[in-house]
Amino acid sequence: MKVILLLFYPLTWVYRFLFWLNQTNITPSRIPQVIVISVGNITVGGTGKTPFVQYLVRYFQEHNKDYAITILSRGYKAKKTIEGAILPDGKSPDLYGDEPSQHKERFPNLQVIIGKNRWESFLTHNRIQSPKHIVILDDGFQHKQIVRDLDIVLLDANSPFGNGFTLPLGFLREPINELRRASAVVFTKLVESNKEKFQTAKKLLIKNGIQVPIFSSTLETDLIEINLAPITNFSEIVPKAEPKVRDGNPSLLKMPLNASYFLFTGVGNPKQVLETAKDILGNSEIKYRFFPDHYPFTKQTLFSLLSDCHENTVLLTTEKDWVKVRIQTQFLKELNERKIKLFLISIDVVVAESVEFESMLAGLVSTYEAKNGLVSKTG
Known part of the structure; x- marks a missing residue:
């Protein structure tokens, strides 16, 4: 040193x-x-x-x-x-x-x-x-x-x-x-x-x-579910985030039974994002994959995440990552077909x-x- x-x-x-x-x-x-x-x-x-x-x-x-x-x-x-x-x-x-x-x-x-x-x-x-x-x-x-x-x-x-x-x-x-x-x-x-x-x-x-x-x-942290179900034409329509809860209570999130959580993010301090997710979900076990800050999520990268997912998997990411994920409509279509939920970790300042x-x-x-x-x- x-x-x-x-x-x-x-x-x-x-x-x-x-x-x-x-x-x-x-x-x-x-x-x-x-x-x-x-x-x-x-x-x-x-x-x-x-x-x-x-x-x-x-x-x-x-x-x-x-x-x-x-x-x-x-x-x-x-x-x-x-x-x-x-x-x-x-x-x-x-x-x-x-x-x-x-x-x-x-x-x-x-x-x-x-x-x-x-x-x-x-x-x-x-x-x-x-x-x-x-x-x-x-x-x-x-x-x-x-x-x-x-x-x-x-x-x-x-x-x-x-x-x-x-x-x-x-x-x-x-x-x-x-x-x-x-x-x-x-x-x-x-x-x-x-x-x-x-x-x-x-x-x-x-x-x-x-x-x-x-x-x-x-x-102040929230989980926001991306509502994929009503969307049929993924080539033209990109889903909007719809707020679900404000108190961080996972019992109100309508999570799948025996849900497993998988976090992916490319931000400056990914470990803090992981800790935030654990706080929201009551210290549930969360698998994760970190990418460099400002990572450009491609179709290939996103599809590679699915090898660790099943029907009860809940994907977690940040609002910063979402602006890049949302344009990968084939990936969102795949999530919908596999019935895999996607939630955003939303952060507000107090x-x-x-x-x-x-x-x-x-x-x-x-x-x-x-x-x-x-x-x-x-x-």
Whole structure:
């Protein structure tokens, strides 16, 4: 371990210098007549940005109904990320990226725009002209090209800073003290077992001079059954997810008698997905197969999973994986014929300090409206 430290430690300083050089050469520009909120992190890996972005969408849809909302994303690994694009639907993750497609799947009427150059992509593809417009930057903390009105940084309560080193020795994208740029820090995935880590991390933030509001959040999980039975023409119709339960009680899921569970997923933290599935299903035994993050599920890959399935098998996957699975209609037809059920593990965010956090969001909108002479219409 010491040898690895000696070899890679100098490279962390090279990385930090190159990162600093890149960031200092960027002059941020303001998108006129919009509220810009960034949701990002300072570590590599999943901190729960996607469900948190969707939490913000739900909040503003409920409390500021006269506001249009846009999610602006790079579109990681998307074929259209260089040229930029507006998503017509959520059915083409290879073109538009996994997370943007997932957003569009959950909020079909939402404007979702992707592009490596988010500034240019927004100006080119934005179709909303109302000044009552909220733009959410998905994974935006390191994206300094656009001026933001609120900069939210997420830290995974299980491992907020990794080993404390920046890339390539650790998982930090930038040093901890850069959190001073944030407007607020939110610890995600808080559970009883990581509360001590959470408290230690809070003290470390204070020690590093991070004097921003600190919040915490938990995850509310569901199982959503994909309703395959009514569908006859699989070449033209792709099934929609239909919510079945909200309390995670497996007895209400109408599972097959003596059901066996098989999880397949290609996300950044598959072990956490497995633990979530076990929590929902009362620690039932679950077979699993993990794939790399952003894995492009092909027909051949999906059919290979069926060798471990029988009539009582229940397949489990995530909403992120579903946007790629749903276009493989022959696989879905096969599941239907074999009477194999497919459930999605759905995740929603619950902010512990909801009153304070929502007050911050409400204040952001009020300030914007006062500055631009707009009439407030909440609720």
